[in-house]
Amino acid sequence: MASSALSWEELLEALPDGTALLDERGDIRYVNEVLLTLTGYAREELVNQNVEILVPPRLRDTENVARREHGRNPNTRLIWSDQNLSVLRHDGSELSIDFTLSPIAFEGQSWAVASIRDNTATRELEQAHSDAERRAVAAEKIATATNEENEQRFRLAFEDNMAPMVFSSSDGLLLAVNDAFCEIVGRSREELIGFDSKLFTYSDDIGLSEEIYRRMTSGEAERVRYFKRFQHKDRRIVAAEVSISPARDSSGQARYFVSSVRDVTEERALTAELSHQALHDPLTGLANRALFDDRLAQAHARVVRQGGLGAVLLLDLDDFKAVNDTHGHLVGDQVLIEVARRFEKVTRSSDTLCRFGGDEFLYLAENLASANEAEQVAARLLDVLVEPLELVGAHIDQHASLGVALWDRTSPDTIEIVRHADVALYVAKGEGKGQYTIFNPGMNHRATGHFSLERELQGALAGGQLSMHYQPIVKLSSREIVGFEALMRWRHPEKGMVPPNVFIPLAEQSDLILDLGSFALHDAVAAASSWKQRCGEASELFITVNLSAHQFQDLGLVPMIENELRTSGLDPRRLVLEITESVTLHNVTKTMNVMERLISLGVGFALDDFGTGYSSLSYLALLRPRIIKIDQSFVSPTRESIRNDTLLEAIVTLGNKLNMIMVAEGIETEAQLARLRHLGCELGQGFLFSPAVSVANVPAILNTQPFDSAEK
Ligand code: C2E
Ligand code: MG
Ligand code: MG
Secondary structure, three states: OHHHHOOHHHHHHHOOOEEEEEOOOOEEEEEOHHHHHHHOOOHHHHOOOEHHHHOOHHHHOOOOHHHHHHHHOOOOOEEEEEEEEEEEOOOOOEEEEEEEEEEEEEOOEEEEEEEEEEOOOOHHHHHHHHHHHHHHHHHHOOOOOOOHHHHHHHHHHHHOOOOOEEEEEOOOEEEEEOHHHHHHHOOOHHHOOOOEHHHHEOHHHHHHHHHHHHHHHOOOOOOEEEEEEEEOOOOOEEEEEEEEEEEEOOOOOEEEEEEEEEEOHHHHHHHHHHHHHHHEOOOOOOEOHHHHHHHHHHHHHHHHHHOOOEEEEEEEEOOHHHHHHHHOHHHHHHHHHHHHHHHHHOOOOOOEEEEEEOOEEEEEEOOOOOHHHHHHHHHHHHHOOOOOEEEOOEEEOOOEEEEEEEEOOOOOOHHHHHHHHHHHHHHHHHOOOOOEEEOOOOHHHHOHHHHHHHHHHHHHHHOOOEEEEEEEEEEOOOOOEEEEEEEEEEEEOOOEEEOHHHHHHHHHOOOHHHHHHHHHHHHHHHHHHHHHHHHHHHHHOEEEEEOOHHHHOOOOHHHHHHHHHHHHOOOHHHEEEEEOHHHHHOOHHHHHHHHHHHHHHOOEEEEEEEOOOOOHHHHHHHHOOOEEEEOHHHHOOOOOOOOOHHHHHHHHHHHHHOOOEEEEOOOOOHHHHHHHHHHOOOEEOOOOOOOOEEHHHHHHHHHHOOOOOOOO
16 A cells, blocks of 8 residues: 555644544643644643643533543544534634544554544635645655554554545545545445546536646645535435645655545535525525525626616515405415416526515516516516416416516615615506506605605604513523513504514614614613612523624624623623624625624624525534524424424534524424424523513513413
């Protein structure tokens, strides 16, 4: 085997992961450079120390599964991946890692190989430079001596490593593979050694692999972590994250490559399923609002760059409520599905059709030659409804009205474009149904009644019509209250209660949301600190406050929160800010910066409505919130949001694995509660326990908890 020519130190140095050899007592006997770089220690500071030196104090005393398992059976190999594990660095900071521990009998004693991998993807870049130097040093040491001991050390760190690993030549031929790798591609050593890696690389990814080899051989890249797909012998596709690094000889030539592989098939499948569900309407299968907004933003940016004409068409079914009332919801659903199918038939491949919600649909037309063409699209959409709908048990005449907003590079933002379509739709409805109209600025005043809510909201804050209500968050095992979510309420003098789902988006269209946001924070922080005085033991309760993405762009946010905390005396650890993935739609670096400043104050973050945004898993990795709030569509699916049960299970498992606290939203029944408890979800909120109540009612709720079981 070509690679047996390596000495064991060289081999350990060539491994892409931080690796330490531990003796029976857990004393460190050897560490490679990667580990030194990752932890910031010098070799002499680690060798002969106990491995505890690398364990953060908070993990030393806790019931750590890895340590317990290892203590119980030191001969089992352990892989801890995706755990919220970290290693304590020399400077006292923690580095989030994946961890593998492989025991090995060596020189008659039980040793272990511990390898850690930095799972903070961003660190990769920071380290490229020092890695390059490290590789150069390691390459110089390559020798050709071979003996028994080397073989044994090689087995210890490579063949027995639980992480799939491969040594390959610079032209992609396999020199050595370990058992774990054989398993991942379903082939024996004999079927792999000496063969080209193309043999088991998924055909679409062969070009990518070749490009990586080319870049590494030419020295353009030093260490690369990338995603590729393998083809298992049984034809199954295995998604893998591969870390590859070259070992260079003294002339700088790459002599061979070491790759270590992580199977991410399940993670990928979950991400794909989540993002499909998150971007499509479950009833009709059409794109949903989030996907539409994204496409519109892209189209708008293209037109601003290159010029051109586009249109947004907003369709609303006429008198749809009557269909629901007369024929029932099942028929109503059938109508929506059938209408969607008909619209789809006349949707051009370059355009996007989406269900906007309820009985409204949005159509994005791109690359129009003229306004006339937009009218043709509008006419085609209305025409498909001329024939009555033939449903099981009913023939229904269903028409629609349509508002068209044309836009070009001079148009303001995308929110304004949709609003223009809304105004035009409003006018179309007023002129008799089954018609379309095209927006013109003169229409604005005719539609003012429609938008007066926005103006009234401006006066609502000053007029004392807004207040905060508090919904208990409960420990699911004991039904005890552990915290409250602050939710805003608007009591309109004529319309009564206006739901936040209506007025928050309105406020978000302007800076009004900043005033509403300050009001919410001030009220919530004051309420939470008063519970301490009035309810003694309630001092540990946490309070969560919803933050809009727009607030993150405001320079005043951090000082405002600092000020609220100071004047109220509330322990910052009791304040949790709820954000959604949409915060990252703005400037990501700026958002992360603001988050870090708040975290350094002691404030925590919760990711709200998890599972409804874009590619939820990648945002999870980026934002690393302390709490995940599982959207209520997973917990209490309505007719329209039939979410996959296995997805709920996957989300809870994932969150627990990442050591995040899971809060289920919208628990309404004992059955839902039982299921969530069974899945291991720790906290929850919902009408089963209590709706949001006014601040005056909070003490009463605290006095009567824990909440009774409805079955008692
Ligand atoms: P959210 O943050 O996801 O809040 C949870 C929503 O679920 C609340 O609706 C709550 O009343 C409702 N809910 C709780 N338990 C149940 C249940 O068992 N069944 C059902 N069907 N619903 C339940 P609410 O108060 O109408 O608020 C809606 C959304 O408005 C909030 O969703 C949040 O995104 C936003 N919002 C509310 N207050 C504020 C605020 O002060 N600032 C900002 N930026 N957004 C807010
Ligand atoms: Mg919330
Ligand atoms: Mg929510």
